[in-house]
Amino acid sequence: MTTKKMTAVVLRVSDLGESDKIVTLYSKQAGKVAGVAKGAKKSKKRFSNKLEIFSLLDIIYDDRGRSGLVRIVEAELLTPFISLRQNYDRYVGAVLACELIYYWSGENDADKNVFNLLVWALQSIDSGKSPKVVHIFFQIKLYTFLGYKLHLATCIKCGVAEQEGKPYVFHPGRHGLLCRNCRSSSVSREMVSLSMNTIKLLQHAHDMPMEKLERLRFSDASIREALLLFKTYGQYLLQREIMAWNFLEKT
Numbered sequence: 001m002t003t004k005k006m007t008a009v010v011l012r013v014s015d016l017g018e019s020d021k022i023v024t025l026y027s028k029q030a031g032k033v034a035g036v037a038k039g040a041k042k043s044k045k046r047f048s049n050k051l052e053i054f055s056l057l058d059i060i061y062d063d064r065g066r067s068g069l070v071r072i073v074e075a076e077l078l079t080p081f082i083s084l085r086q087n088y089d090r091y092v093g094a095v096l097a098c099e100l101i102y103y104w105s106g107e108n109d110a111d112k113n114v115f116n117l118l119v120w121a122l123q124s125i126d127s128g129k130s131p132k133v134v135h136i137f138f139q140i141k142l143y144t145f146l147g148y149k150l151h152l153a154t155c156i157k158c159g160v161a162e163q164e165g166k167p168y169v170f171h172p173g174r175h176g177l178l179c180r181n182c183r184s185s186s187v188s189r190e191m192v193s194l195s196m197n198t199i200k201l202l203q204h205a206h207d208m209p210m211e212k213l214e215r216l217r218f219s220d221a222s223i224r225e226a227l228l229l230f231k232t233y234g235q236y237l238l239q240r241e242i243m244a245w246n247f248l249e250k251t
């Protein structure tokens with residue numbers, strides 16, 4: 001058994017028996033880690049208000065090797081992101097971010113870019129930015145880091161770019177856009193129509209550093225299109241529905 005340290009965000013928490021908690025974390029050093037916090041439900045001192053969903057923590061843990069669960073020894077709260085648990089719209093946005101990371105990450109596949117992106121998203125929503133707009137930035141970067149970059153510059157089949165007034169569709173299976181001429185030959189019920197405006201905004205968002213992203217302004221129509229695109233793309237890739245999407249759409 002070796003004692004290790006990690007910086008991590010709490011993705012999920014559940015009770016284990018009378019007094020313990022199981023916590024699933026996404027850490028900078030080790031990717032997704034599930035751990036048991038002994039006595040976390042009772043011991044007020046050691047873990048009080050720390051092992052809550054969305055919290056950013058420094059954690060000391062015992063790595064038990066192959067059993068799957070580590071033992072959380074100590075937790076130090078870095079940022080609680082309290083407003084994410086108090087405001088419904090923020091909560092829903094933060095849950096979606098954590099659920100996406102939960103399903104996209106595995107044990108021992110740490111990715112510093114993904115970790116920083118998750119912390120950026122939680123910070124942004126916590127500071128009052130629109131959860132929907134944060135998700136557009138979060139997800140366009142996320143899919144690039146995961147190796148599923150969206151190809152939005154030209155039609156992936158014929159290479160044509162920017163046909164004003166002629167809508168493109170996004171084809172999840174081909175990770176990119178199809179123009180009006182090419183779409184009919186590749187019908188998929190998961191295709192999403194995108195206006196030129198939305199496509200251009202997404203291209204800018206993709207190329208911008210995160211600290212400048214808030215300069216971009218999305219119309220309500222573009223927000224709707226972009227979110228439908230990411231919902232469809234993510235569900236296609238994961239082959240799974242994520243409930244938090246339905247709640248975010250209704251906010």
Ligand SMILES: [Zn+2]
Pocket residue numbers: 155156157158159160178179180181182183
């Ligand atoms: Zn084409």
